[in-house]
Amino acid sequence: MRQPRPAARYPARAMALLALAAALPLAACNEEAPAEVKQNRPVLVAPVRFESETPSRTLVATIRPRIESDIGFRLNGKVARRLVEIGDRVAAGQTLAVLDDIDLRLQAEQAEAEQRAARGALAQATAAEQRALELRKKGWSTDAVLDSSHAAADEARGRIARADRAVELTKNSFSYAKLTADAAGIVTAVLVEPGQVVSAGQTAIRVARTGEREAVVAVPETMIERARTGKAALVLWSKPGKSYEAKLRELSPTADATTRTFLAKFSLPSVGNDAEIGMTGTLSLVDASAARVARLPLSALFNQNGGPSVYVVDPATGALTLKPVVVRSYDSRDVVVAAGVQDGDKVVAVGVQKLDPVQKVRVVDALSF
Numbered sequence: 071m072r073q074p075r076p077a078a079r080y081p082a083r084a085m086a087l088l089a090l091a092a093a094l095p096l097a098a099c100n101e102e103a104p105a106e107v108k109q110n111r112p113v114l115v116a117p118v119r120f121e122s123e124t125p126s127r128t129l130v131a132t133i134r135p136r137i138e139s140d141i142g143f144r145l146n147g148k149v150a151r152r153l154v155e156i157g158d159r160v161a162a163g164q165t166l167a168v169l170d171d172i173d174l175r176l177q178a179e180q181a182e183a184e185q186r187a188a189r190g191a192l193a194q195a196t197a198a199e200q201r202a203l204e205l206r207k208k209g210w211s212t213d214a215v216l217d218s219s220h221a222a223a224d225e226a227r228g229r230i231a232r233a234d235r236a237v238e239l240t241k242n243s244f245s246y247a248k249l250t251a252d253a254a255g256i257v258t259a260v261l262v263e264p265g266q267v268v269s270a271g272q273t274a275i276r277v278a279r280t281g282e283r284e285a286v287v288a289v290p291e292t293m294i295e296r297a298r299t300g301k302a303a304l305v306l307w308s309k310p311g312k313s314y315e316a317k318l319r320e321l322s323p324t325a326d327a328t329t330r331t332f333l334a335k336f337s338l339p340s341v342g343n344d345a346e347i348g349m350t351g352t353l354s355l356v357d358a359s360a361a362r363v364a365r366l367p368l369s370a371l372f373n374q375n376g377g378p379s380v381y382v383v384d385p386a387t388g389a390l391t392l393k394p395v396v397v398r399s400y401d402s403r404d405v406v407v408a409a410g411v412q413d414g415d416k417v418v419a420v421g422v423q424k425l426d427p428v429q430k431v432r433v434v435d436a437l438s439f
Contacts, residue, residue: 110388110432113425115416120364123398123406124357127293131285131304131353133345135278136337138258142274143169144246149266154275156260160251166275167262169247178240185233188226195219195226255279256347283338283345285316287353288331296355297321297334304338306351314341316353363398364407371397371405372422380411381418381425388430390418 147169154166202219205211259276262268285304289297302316316336325332336353338345345351372379372392382391395410411417416433418425425431 110430111425112434113383113421113431114419114435115383115433116367116370116419118364118366118407118411118413118415118417120362120413122356123361123363126354126356127296129287129289129293129353129355131287131336131351133283133306133338133347133349133351134286134335135255135280135347136282136284137253138276138278139252139255140273140276141166141249141251142272143167143249143268143270145169145243145270147171147173147247147268149262149264149268149274152260152262152264154257154260156257158257159280160255160257160277162251162253164251165248166251166257166277167249169249169268171244171247174240174243174247177243178237181233181236181240185230185237188230188233192223192226192230195223199223249274251277253277253279253281258347278347283341283347284319285336285338285351285353287334287336288326288329289321289334290331291325293355294321294332296357300355300357302336303354303356304336304341304351305354306345306349308349309344312344314338314344361398361408364411364413365401365404366407366417367419368400368403368405369420370417370422371395378405380407381422381427382411383416383418383431383433385416385433388432390425390427390429390431392427 149167150170151168152166153168154160160166199219199222202211202216206213206216255277257275258278260274261276262272262274268274297318298321302318304314304316305312306314316338318334319337320335322333366380370380372381377394378397379392379394382393383389384391393410396408398406398408400406418431
């Protein structure tokens with residue numbers, strides 16, 4: 071007799087094994103995946119920057135010294151030596167140029183000779199005066215002789231006084247033959263050369279003092295009042311990241327005939343050695359009476375029956391704070407805020423309607439506004 075197949079002998083066991091094999095993949099598929107870590111919501115922010123409500127006006131400024139002196143000799147003469155060049159720094163009392171002193175030495179010798187002769191004449195006249203006075207007391211001389219001796223002595227004394235002054239003048243002339251700097255500064259111009267004959271008072275060397283600097287600008291007539299009453303600040307082109315306080319020192323009362331602008335000079339008390347003579351900068355004029363406001367994107371404003379507010383983000387923790395603000399005006403793309411936020415705050419720029427103050431956010435970008 072033929073033996074039956076195993077499947078036929080154990081049908082229940084075979085079916086059970088098949089069912090178990092089919093169920094294993096399904097069980098694996100039905101296992102739950104691990105929960106994903108919930109991330110903070112990314113937001114785009116705009117920094118708060120307060121500035122004058124009235125836009126500032128800028129002018130190109132040139133750095134000039136507060137005092138620039140044209141120095142010249144105090145007497146006529148021929149230049150023997152020039153001891154400085156343009157750009158040299160000089161100290162107070164330093165010699166800049168020297169005149170030929172041959173004629174001055176001759177004048178000094180002549181004055182000294184006149185002084186010696188005057189002293190001899192004075193001694194002779196004084197002795198004659200004394201003898202005439204003694205003779206007049208004894209009755210051996212007349213008043214006329216005594217008066218004559220007095221006059222001769224007075225003339226001799228006047229002559230010695232003139233001789234003494236002549237000697238002093240020649241000594242001064244020797245000092246005038248040396249052109250010296252009145253104060254420490256920088257040589258900005260040299261207008262004489264050795265061998266050149268100059269006259270008294272003629273400009274020989276120009277020295278800019280190393281003291282206070284000032285910014286010189288040409289102010290159009292529409293900005294005269296702002297230049298007088300506004301707040302000024304200077305930014306040097308060589309140091310664009312630093313601003314210096316500027317104060318109006320002088321404003322020309324008349325306009326330039328060609329440009330129709332008014333020359334203004336602003337002192338720079340805090341610039342120190344940062345500004346060299348001839349540097350260029352930008353002078354900003356802001357209306358001092360204008361209010362300070364901050365401009366934010368219109369999309370940053372949140373208002374749900376509680377008044378206008380904005381979401382301020384703490385970049386370190388991602389915490390949100392809903393702050394009410396005072397709106398000064400609205401523009402086509404932005405809102406002008408007068409109060410409620412501080413300079414430097416980070417404000418959510420878009421998507422404020424979908425935020426909740428209790429949730430955490432993550433700053434992904436900053437909108438320069």
